Amino acid sequence: xxxxPALNVPSIDVxxxxxxxxxxRVGVAGDGPPVIMVPxxxxxxxxxxxxIQFIGTKYTAHFFELPGHGGSTPFEGGYSAEKxxxxxxxxxxxxxxxxxxxxxxxxxxxxxxxxxxxxxxxxDRVVLFAPFVTSRALRxxxxxxxxxxxxxxxxxxxxxxxxxxxxxxxxxxxxxIDWYMRSVGKFETAADLSARLSSFSASTLDVxxxxxxxxxxxxxxxxxxxxxxxxxxxxxxxxxxxxxxxTAEFVHAQFPDVHEVRWDWPYHATPRPLTVEEYAADFSELxxx
Numbered sequence: 001x002x003x004x005p006a007l008n009v010p011s012i013d014v015x016x017x018x019x020x021x022x023x024x025r026v027g028v029a030g031d032g033p034p035v036i037m038v039p040x041x042x043x044x045x046x047x048x049x050x051x052i053q054f055i056g057t058k059y060t061a062h063f064f065e066l067p068g069h070g071g072s073t074p075f076e077g078g079y080s081a082e083k084x085x086x087x088x089x090x091x092x093x094x095x096x097x098x099x100x101x102x103x104x105x106x107x108x109x110x111x112x113x114x115x116x117x118x119x120x121x122x123x124d125r126v127v128l129f130a131p132f133v134t135s136r137a138l139r140x141x142x143x144x145x146x147x148x149x150x151x152x153x154x155x156x157x158x159x160x161x162x163x164x165x166x167x168x169x170x171x172x173x174x175x176x177i178d179w180y181m182r183s184v185g186k187f188e189t190a191a192d193l194s195a196r197l198s199s200f201s202a203s204t205l206d207v208x209x210x211x212x213x214x215x216x217x218x219x220x221x222x223x224x225x226x227x228x229x230x231x232x233x234x235x236x237x238x239x240x241x242x243x244x245x246x247t248a249e250f251v252h253a254q255f256p257d258v259h260e261v262r263w264d265w266p267y268h269a270t271p272r273p274l275t276v277e278e279y280a281a282d283f284s285e286l287x288x289x
Contacts (some may be wrong), residue, residue: 023278034099036091036102038105065148102125112128234263237263
């Protein structure tokens with residue numbers, strides 16, 4: 001059997017874009033039609049470098065860190081999904097993209113649909129990769145959802161958030177918070193979660209709590225279509241965090257033209273970072289569709 005052709009893997013250029021609402025840290029790779037990648041919760045460019053490079057083998061991939069997290073400055077007046085959606089348009093303006101593809105994965109799916117509602121006339125295609133698109137898809141028990149909601153309410157006061165930051169800096173207590181996020185929140189990441197939590201700033205904690213609150217309270221009508229752009233939807237039927245059937249039903253109801261790809265992994269997020277070659281072998285549909 002002949003060897004597969006070698007991939008021409010682009011390097012990542014990390015850029016800072018001073019936009020109207022934030023100074024945005026963006027990882028850019030490739031030389032092709034523009035793709036704006038909408039990140040999952042507390043994601044850094046370094047977490048997804050090989051995915052950025054994989055997308056960059058055919059497109060120009062732009063992956064940004066959420067304002068208030070990583071190298072992106074916080075929004076004035078606090079984080080909101082609406083401001084993220086507006087920032088997607090500002091980024092498209094900054095890179096000179098009259099039209100672009102939106103790619104959202106995991107909890108970035110919600111932000112992707114928010115951005116699509118604002119910029120539908122500029123979006124050529126949408127890729128939803130194991131996306132969170134409706135709170136009905138969460139596979140948490142009612143007791144765990146109630147516990148998560150009560151945690152968010154308890155951490156609304158500024159004093160409580162300051163106390164949480166102190167706990168995150170303590171090696172003895174950050175491990176408990178790591179356990180809580182994985183066991184109660186079903187949070188999955190290939191990154192060292194305790195180390196990531198220990199590095200949190202006040203603005204990063206605000207972003208995380210705002211995202212979780214948005215996820216738990218999201219209403220279908222807030223992100224529902226219908227949308228004219230064609231959509232590529234890929235997800236594992238065995239996703240332990242999000243129900244495949246509920247997610248697929250929602251996506252098909254919003255997009256008249258859906259190309260669906262099913263996988264059978266037993267996880268929501270890969271337990272280790274994949275190589276560009278592994279993405280090419282297992283996720284070629286992301287480029288070929």
